[in-house]
Amino acid sequence: xxxxxxxxxxxxxxxxxxxxxxxxxxxxxxxxxxxxxxxxxxxxxxxxxxxxxxxxxxxxxxxxxxxxxxxxxxxxxxxxxxxxxxxxxxxxxxxxxxxxxxxxxxxxxxxxxxxxxxxxxxxxxxxxxxxxxxxxxxxxxxxxxxxxxxxxxxxxxxxxxxxxxxxxxxxxxxxxxxxxxxxxxxxxxxxxxxxxxxxxxxxxxxxxxxxxxxxxxxxxxxxxxxxxxxxxxxxxxxxxxxxxxxxxxxxxxxxxxxxxxxxxxxxxxxxxxxxxxxxxxxxxxxxxxxxxxxxxxxxxxxxxxxxxxxxxxxxxxxxxxxxxxxxxxxxxxxxxxxxxxxxxxxxxxxxxxxxxxxxxxxxxxxxxxxxxxxxxxxxxxxxxxxxxxxxxxxxxxxxxxxxxxxxxxxxxxxxxxxxxxxxxxxxxxxxxxxxxxxxxxxxxxxxxxxxxxxxxxxxxxxxxxxxxxxxxxxxxxxxxxxxxxxxxxxxxxxxxxxxxxxxxxxxxxxxxxxxxxxxxxxxxxxxxxxxxxxxxxxxxxxxxxxxxxxxxxxxxxxxxxxxxxxxxxxxxxxxxxxxxxxxxxxxxxxxxxxxxxxxxxxxxxxxxxxxxxxxxxxxxxxxxxxxxxxxxxxxxxxxxxxxxxxxxxxxxxxxxxxxxxxxxxxxxxxxxxxxxxxxxxxxxxxxxxxxxxxxxxxxxxxxxxxxxxxxxxxxxxxxxxxx
Numbered sequence: 001x002x003x004x005x006x007x008x009x010x011x012x013x014x015x016x017x018x019x020x021x022x023x024x025x026x027x028x029x030x031x032x033x034x035x036x037x038x039x040x041x042x043x044x045x046x047x048x049x050x051x052x053x054x055x056x057x058x059x060x061x062x063x064x065x066x067x068x069x070x071x072x073x074x075x076x077x078x079x080x081x082x083x084x085x086x087x088x089x090x091x092x093x094x095x096x097x098x099x100x101x102x103x104x105x106x107x108x109x110x111x112x113x114x115x116x117x118x119x120x121x122x123x124x125x126x127x128x129x130x131x132x133x134x135x136x137x138x139x140x141x142x143x144x145x146x147x148x149x150x151x152x153x154x155x156x157x158x159x160x161x162x163x164x165x166x167x168x169x170x171x172x173x174x175x176x177x178x179x180x181x182x183x184x185x186x187x188x189x190x191x192x193x194x195x196x197x198x199x200x201x202x203x204x205x206x207x208x209x210x211x212x213x214x215x216x217x218x219x220x221x222x223x224x225x226x227x228x229x230x231x232x233x234x235x236x237x238x239x240x241x242x243x244x245x246x247x248x249x250x251x252x253x254x255x256x257x258x259x260x261x262x263x264x265x266x267x268x269x270x271x272x273x274x275x276x277x278x279x280x281x282x283x284x285x286x287x288x289x290x291x292x293x294x295x296x297x298x299x300x301x302x303x304x305x306x307x308x309x310x311x312x313x314x315x316x317x318x319x320x321x322x323x324x325x326x327x328x329x330x331x332x333x334x335x336x337x338x339x340x341x342x343x344x345x346x347x348x349x350x351x352x353x354x355x356x357x358x359x360x361x362x363x364x365x366x367x368x369x370x371x372x373x374x375x376x377x378x379x380x381x382x383x384x385x386x387x388x389x390x391x392x393x394x395x396x397x398x399x400x401x402x403x404x405x406x407x408x409x410x411x412x413x414x415x416x417x418x419x420x421x422x423x424x425x426x427x428x429x430x431x432x433x434x435x436x437x438x439x440x441x442x443x444x445x446x447x448x449x450x451x452x453x454x455x456x457x458x459x460x461x462x463x464x465x466x467x468x469x470x471x472x473x474x475x476x477x478x479x480x481x482x483x484x485x486x487x488x489x490x491x492x493x494x495x496x497x498x499x500x501x502x503x504x505x506x507x508x509x510x511x512x513x514x515x516x517x518x519x520x521x522x523x524x525x526x527x528x529x530x531x532x533x534x535x536x537x538x539x540x541x542x543x544x545x546x547x548x549x550x551x552x553x554x555x556x557x558x559x560x561x562x563x564x565x566x567x568x569x570x571x572x573x574x575x576x577x578x579x580x581x582x583x584x585x586x587x588x589x590x591x592x593x594x595x596x597x598x599x600x601x602x603x604x605x606x607x608x609x610x611x612x613x614x615x616x617x618x619x620x621x622x623x624x625x626x627x628x629x630x631x632x633x634x635x636x637x638x639x640x641x642x643x644x645x646x647x648x649x650x651x652x653x654x655x656x657x658x659x660x661x662x663x664x665x666x667x668x669x670x671x672x673x674x675x676x677x678x679x680x681x682x683x684x685x686x687x688x689x690x691x692x693x694x695x696x697x698x699x700x701x702x703x704x705x706x707x708x709x710x711x712x713x714x715x716x717x718x719x720x721x722x723x
Contacts, residue, residue, distance in 0.1 A: 011273065034634040050175040051141065052200050053212040055246045056254060057272045058083040060092030061104050061132060061153070064196040064218040065258045065266065066543055069182040070134050070151035075099045076276015076639045077475065083268035087233040091206045094272075097645060098613075098635055100136035105129070106156075108163070109451075110231050117493065118448035122486070127451055130156040130163055139171055148172040158692070160659075162229035165190040178203040180214075186221060194221035198246070214593035216258065217241060238262030238610040242422070244525045247332035248276040251651040253620070275672065276403040276639030277719075278662075286680035290359040291316050292408050295397070297369035301337065311338070311425035312364055320356045321346035321681070325377070325430065328422035328439035331413030338365070338372040338404070339419050341382070343430075346681050348642050348673065348713070349720040350412070354386060357474075358445045364395035365390055374413045376714055379705050380430075380533060382415035383714040386557050412715070414556050415526050424619030434461035438674075438684075442509055444694065447487045455482040459517065466521065471705070472538075475518040484510045490586070491693075494658045499597060500584045504697040507574045516577060517542045522704045532711065536704035542600065544569040545579060548703035552605075554711055556610030566602035567703045572589060599625050599699060607708050614638040614718060618708075632665075640719025642685075660692055665698030667691035683713075 054073055057063040060081050079094040079162045091107040111127040119126070134153035148170040154167040169184025182196040196218040202210035215553075220240050224230055244258025244266075257267040296312065310327050317324040326341040344353045358372055365372055367390070375385045388410045396406045406407040437460035444453040457479035466472055485666050489504040490496075508515075520538025527533055532552045539545040546569030554561035570579040583597035601620035609615070618634040630652030638644050649663040657663060669689035675682035 001313055017110075031071070042151050048155075051127050052173050052175055052178065052180050052198065052203060052250050053214050053246070055198060055214060055216065055256070056081060056094060056268075058085045058090060058256075058266060058268050059104065059106050059130070059132070060094045060270065061134060061155070062094070062102060064182070064198065064216050064223060065244065065256070065260070066170060067182070067184070067190070067196050067218045068134065068151075068153055068155075068167060069168045069180070069196060070136065070149040070184075071173075071180075071274070072096060072099065072102050072139065072149075074274060074277070075277075076274045076641070076643070077272060079270050079272035081254075081268055081270030083266065085266045085268075086264040087113075087231045090268075092270075093672075095645060096276075100139065101544070102108065102136075102153075103133040103510070104132040104134075104505050106132070107415075107451075111244075113231060113255070121448070122449035123451065123698070127157075128162050129159055129174070131158040132156060140171070152478040157495075160229075164188045164229075167194075169194075175203065176229070186324045186689035188591075189223060189227050190221050192221050193219075193222040195219045203686050214246045215244075216246055217243045220261070234261075236263060237262065243380055253318055271526065275643050275676075280641075280673075280676045280678070282677070284675070284678075284681045286678075288320055290356060291320055291363055292359060293363065295363050297365070297367045297394075299366045300667045303370075304308055305367065306423070306425050309364075309366060313360075314428070315428055316364060317342060318362050320360060322353065322356065323428070324426065324702070325428045326418065326424075327426040328419050329425050330419045336366075336369045337419075338369055339416075339422060340372065340374045341377055341418070342374055343377050344714070346682055346683060349717050350384075350715050351720045352681070354407070354412075355403065357386065358388065358393065358396065358403075358410070361388055362393040365393060373416060377415075378714050379522070379524055379710050380465065380469065381534070381707075381710065382417075383711045384412050384524045386410055387413055412556055414521070414528070414530065415456045428464040429468045432466070433464040435462050436684075438459055438686075441688075443690070444487065444506055445690075448492060449486045449488075450483065453483045453487050453506075455479045455484055457481070457512075459531065461518075470521050470523050472521045473518055473704075474516070476514060477517050477542075479509060479512045482512055483508065491658075494693075495586050495590050496656060496696050497586060498586070498628065498654055498656060498696040499595065500586075501599065501696050503694055503696050504584065505543060505694065513575075515542065515575075520704055524707065530558070532707050534707055538704075539572070539577070540569070541702040542706060543572055544699070544701040544702075545572055546570055546599070550703070552707040552711075554607075554708060556715070560613060561607040561708055563605045563607075563707065564603070565605060565706075566705070567600070567701060569599040569601070569701050569703075571597060587627050590677065599701065600627075605708070607712075611644075616712075620700075624650075624652060624654075624697075625701055626654060626696045628652040628697055630698065632655070632700070636669075637718070638718050642718065644671040645669070646671075654697035656695055656697035663692070663693060663695060663697060665693075666697060667693060 025220050030631050056079055061068045063069040075096050075098050077096040081092050083090040089109040093105045095103045113126045115123045115126040131169045132155045134151055137150045139148045150170050154397025156163040165186050165188035167186035169182055171182040173180050178200040180198040182365040184194050198214045198216045200214045205211055220242050224235050224237050242258050242585035246256040248254045252273050254270040260266045292420045314324045323343045327707050328338045328339040347353050357387050361372055370390055372388045375382050392409045395401045442455045447453045459475055459477045461475045463473040487506050488565045489507050518539055520536055520540055522532040522536040536548045546567055548567035550565040571583055572579055581596055584592050585595050586592055603620040606619045608617045616636050621631040623629050632650040634648040636644050636646030646669045657679055665689055671685045671687045674684040674686055
């Protein structure tokens, strides 16, 4: 019996051993299979993210030499280039607004062809301004490796449209072979089927300098012979295949050369850089570290007086690039609370400011203070506030909760007024003046005496607060170099029939002299519950002075706002500080007459911010300076770097006509943070805007610091992440 029992036990143990070994084998097999699958996924992801060199064509559209491809750069990528494309010279700008939308602007010069109307007066060779756009319907890096990128585009869709084309194309990247292939179809100047091929033989070479060298061939489908707008010397085609090379150097410079039409050699140079994602050209090494020591929880009392607390806070805020302007201590029912007013003079994003404030308070708030309210002020207006409980700050300091938890416990709230019965611990008066100074470039295109006219100089002056309450700004300008002395203030081809509220702007910048451009005062209010108002008076810009009123509803946490604004303005004289009530207007025979004018503009404004895409929209409906009524539509995109690109379009009943077509004011604008070029954060921006035409229709006068951008700047977050 015992032998049978041991025999059965042995069989059972053998069975269990075999089962365990089998399970172990299966487990090892499953783990091995998992790692194999992960390895495959990793390789697929690497292949998907692997991209051949991006090539800009001579017109600066992503493509080859003349033909476009379906590829695009990353959102925020900006390219500026010059192309020698005989018989043309082309100046171009490419901007990638989204990963799937590419905008291109060209200035094409017809070498040796005098402009028919004013070429002999100094304008010189004929030119054409072209605007192009391309939309990606699908991009290969979206996940399906062997599905090509597909795009459609419109070349020269606005203006004279002498080089207009519509195209659809597909591009396949075979990164392992270093090959890029494009097949497309177009109608217009580019007519019929076309193709392109780029080979990067050293794409995976250890020689970094050669990785982005590409040899290119394209079938050029431009209908040179039958396009009536083509340059006379650019109609002959000996061979429709263009061949050459493109070489991307230093990650920001592309040089390219090729044959063109089988007759000439073309070349280009392009500078490209992603201004949308950059953190600047220099690291922000001069920014202060978070305030984390020394830790001082000593209660307010004999060992730590109220005056000492105020001095500690003022010093710490200043060290962080923030300014403490008021501190109040409120004691009620044996509970101490602090109320602080802070002004941010350095950082562009709300989370940057908040992050530094919460580190500072977690380090220095006394143990017998139960809560702290911090109000943020901008342009004399309390825009928002934070409410911190001391126990939450202590847990944050001790690492028991993180940034996101503290943000949830102490969200941004509406600004509160200073406590009425509280004890004033600290007050700092706002600066009576702070001097600002920067260079400025103003450009005008299409003068009869030259293609591009400019004024280069400086603007600067004091700004600050009067009586610690009223904001003022005095800005003067000095033009060091100008080419506007021979520029007229009337469009000879398309004379404006509206009162000349803006088309005479060139006369304000003609001479190299010191000029007072702005001199105004402004007072803003936070009325409460999301309502803000302001009043401004003075010289708002070189052309206008007057009185402006504005009201805005913009509650904390909202992605929309609405408001009303109105202004009465007088036209300034072209020199000095004088004003006039007479303004020029041309009759049907182009004879000027001067009519009585006091300008009134008023608008109902609607704002909306679509945060997933960092888009903001504005619609202004009302009356413009030239007494035309309608609406102005603006769309802007912010990028993580702080750069903003925007476009606008205005529809009014003004009835303005350009080249026999009704004209509506339109244009584009860039705003680039100044700290791109600094080693510390800065809130200052460098802006540039250009209209399609300088006209009187849809014109608005500046009226000081508008409420919405002031408040939005304090509340906005783009690329900053909590540390």
